[in-house]
Amino acid sequence: MNTKVxxxxxxxxxxxxxxxxxxxxxEYSFNLIAGPPGCGKTTLAHQIMFALATRERPxxxxxxxxxxxxxxxxxQQQFDFFDSEVINxxxxxxNLADDALAGNLDQVLRRIVTEVETxxxxxxxxDSFRSVALANNSTGNPHNILQQFVQELGxxxxxxxxxxxxxxEYFTESDPNPVFTVADGIIWLRQSVxxxxxxxxxxxxxMRGQPTLPGLHTFRIASSGLExxxxxxxxxxxxxxxxxxxxxxxxxxxxxxxMxxxxxxSGYSLLIAGPSGxxxxxxxxxxxxxxxxxxxxxxxxxxxxxxxxxxxxxxxNLIDAGHVSLVDSxxxxxxxxxxxLQLLNEIDRLKATRVVIDSLSGFELAxxxxxxxxFRESLARMVTALAATGVTVLMTSELEDRxxxxxxxxxxxxxxxxxxxVQRYVEIDSRLRRxxxxxxxxxxxxxxxxxxxxxxxxxxxxGDIVTNQDGLLSGRxxxxxxxxxxxxxxxxxxSGSMP
Amino acid sequence: xxxxxxxxxxxxxxxxxxxxxxxxxxxxALVSLWQEIDTALRPIIxxxxxxALYQRSLHLASRTxxxxxTSHDGNQISIDFVHLKMLLMQQQRxxxxxxxxxxxxxxxxxxxxxxxxxxxxxxxxxxxxxxxSGPPAQDYA
Numbered sequence: 198m199n200t201k202v203x204x205x206x207x208x209x210x211x212x213x214x215x216x217x218x219x220x221x222x223x224e225y226s227f228n229l230i231a232g233p234p235g236c237g238k239t240t241l242a243h244q245i246m247f248a249l250a251t252r253e254r255p256x257x258x259x260x261x262x263x264x265x266x267x268x269x270x271x272x273q274q275q276f277d278f279f280d281s282e283v284i285n286x287x288x289x290x291x292n293l294a295d296d297a298l299a300g301n302l303d304q305v306l307r308r309i310v311t312e313v314e315t316x317x318x319x320x321x322x323x324d325s326f327r328s329v330a331l332a333n334n335s336t337g338n339p340h341n342i343l344q345q346f347v348q349e350l351g352x353x354x355x356x357x358x359x360x361x362x363x364x365x366e367y368f369t370e371s372d373p374n375p376v377f378t379v380a381d382g383i384i385w386l387r388q389s390v391x392x393x394x395x396x397x398x399x400x401x402x403x404m405r406g407q408p409t410l411p412g413l414h415t416f417r418i419a420s421s422g423l424e425x426x427x428x429x430x431x432x433x434x435x436x437x438x439x440x441x442x443x444x445x446x447x448x449x450x451x452x453x454x455x456m457x458x459x460x461x462x463s464g465y466s467l468l469i470a471g472p473s474g475x476x477x478x479x480x481x482x483x484x485x486x487x488x489x490x491x492x493x494x495x496x497x498x499x500x501x502x503x504x505x506x507x508x509x510x511x512x513x514n515l516i517d518a519g520h521v522s523l524v525d526s527x528x529x530x531x532x533x534x535x536x537x538l539q540l541l542n543e544i545d546r547l548k549a550t551r552v553v554i555d556s557l558s559g560f561e562l563a564x565x566x567x568x569x570x571x572f573r574e575s576l577a578r579m580v581t582a583l584a585a586t587g588v589t590v591l592m593t594s595e596l597e598d599r600x601x602x603x604x605x606x607x608x609x610x611x612x613x614x615x616x617x618x619v620q621r622y623v624e625i626d627s628r629l630r631r632x633x634x635x636x637x638x639x640x641x642x643x644x645x646x647x648x649x650x651x652x653x654x655x656x657x658x659x660g661d662i663v664t665n666q667d668g669l670l671s672g673r674x675x676x677x678x679x680x681x682x683x684x685x686x687x688x689x690x691x692s693g694s695m696p
Numbered sequence: 697x698x699x700x701x702x703x704x705x706x707x708x709x710x711x712x713x714x715x716x717x718x719x720x721x722x723x724x725a726l727v728s729l730w731q732e733i734d735t736a737l738r739p740i741i742x743x744x745x746x747x748a749l750y751q752r753s754l755h756l757a758s759r760t761x762x763x764x765x766t767s768h769d770g771n772q773i774s775i776d777f778v779h780l781k782m783l784l785m786q787q788q789r790x791x792x793x794x795x796x797x798x799x800x801x802x803x804x805x806x807x808x809x810x811x812x813x814x815x816x817x818x819x820x821x822x823x824x825x826x827x828x829s830g831p832p833a834q835d836y837a
Contacts, residue, residue: 260742
């Protein structure tokens, strides 16, 4: 028989928080919500309280000094979770300012105990805890007095079977504050400012008895309250089934399927790299249009600077007809985790099979500066998370046309994707012409031909292999003089070779 | 938004004390209502918080009824009920009900402007229950 205590974990009602906490909030735990002013501590506390408090599980919210309760109620009720009807029923606010102003922590503690005895709350919040400490005007060592106070409070609250939250402003986590030792859980909220953007981040520095997700996680405060963007690995139900080349899907661009060795294997990720104006977005639209023609739903994450002007008609029609869902986030604090979560939600909602990210370059500009350092790692996580859902992903990438340097993407992302198509401008007969080639299709035969293509109203028109030019990718192509009839000067490697 | 509770208080006061000239009775009823407000709000916003709202209401109401003007400084720790009763006792019946009701209305409106009508209604729901559901004034005396 298992005689270990079973710790009940409470669902906090804050999107993403339970995942980051490692499965919810342990019941009867003694927690600290810390962070600088304006980071969302009080909002987080209220959101948790309104989600958890019931008549059977009432909450007491002690306000001490600092933000006047009227102001707090005024601003907190702007959030959707705030319900006036439950005030004085499942939720009671209790002001301890008069006790705190007396400067005696014993008196504050006594008052808390009296209220707890009267109302038997299952949830207790003390906001702000730092002001409790500041209110203490005794002459003893403030750390010792505070530690004693916190220990007594923690012991009392646990004995009273209350899950407790101390909310406080702490600017540095290195401060050897005794509260940190006593607390079962420490939830730290931060604001990361870089250039003109501010990104909110949450860290579970400590949560006794459960495996939290380490690291900083982005969150946003909207009218619904806090939403935490847990890392995709935990958010997605990862299925480890590898994509198979057995099922192939059509790209919607004539002759491209043939170049790919019979279409793109379903569940693959494809990178289309090319310079500006080479037709990457057109190819992506055709990919989605072909999906719509086959009755499949698609999603496009678009990061153009001017979405309405830049978007082509095919795509607009697909979006209007409901075949394609547009994920178009322009938040200044956009994180990759957030966009991945949006994509995964849309995939799930629409049962989508085709996803386009147009483009990685625009995406990099769209995410907040603080995420750009880790862009490549985050991109890898995104590709993995999307692949895990089984969708086929097409990503475009702006490629600077450098003839001395054959690259496929500016992020070294080529290895991340299962297939790569590269597009280039070449000069032939004093004309700027477009070429494309399939560079890679993992575990599949494909063409290695450099094909010329043109763009017209119908999309990309892929022509034949360029047979009488050499050195096209170097930018200095040379015309090959054809020898006598019956033989060919080009190395006609043709389609069907392995990469 | 109309402060329905304060309107109800005015109507109820007028009805209950109709044809009665007992100023002390009316003043006691008004003070009792303020004590109920204090009891309802004090745990939530603290006695200084309630006192600050009350002081502001007195100040605003005194523009219409100068007899409500108070010489107290603006930093009261709690509502001075003795002083309030003294102010009320100096009035005639009609002015007392009208001024007393306006003071309630201003207080409610002030609270509504700060925390909205639904929370105000929730916080002060119990206030006046005694007045509305209690025995008629003549038995009350």
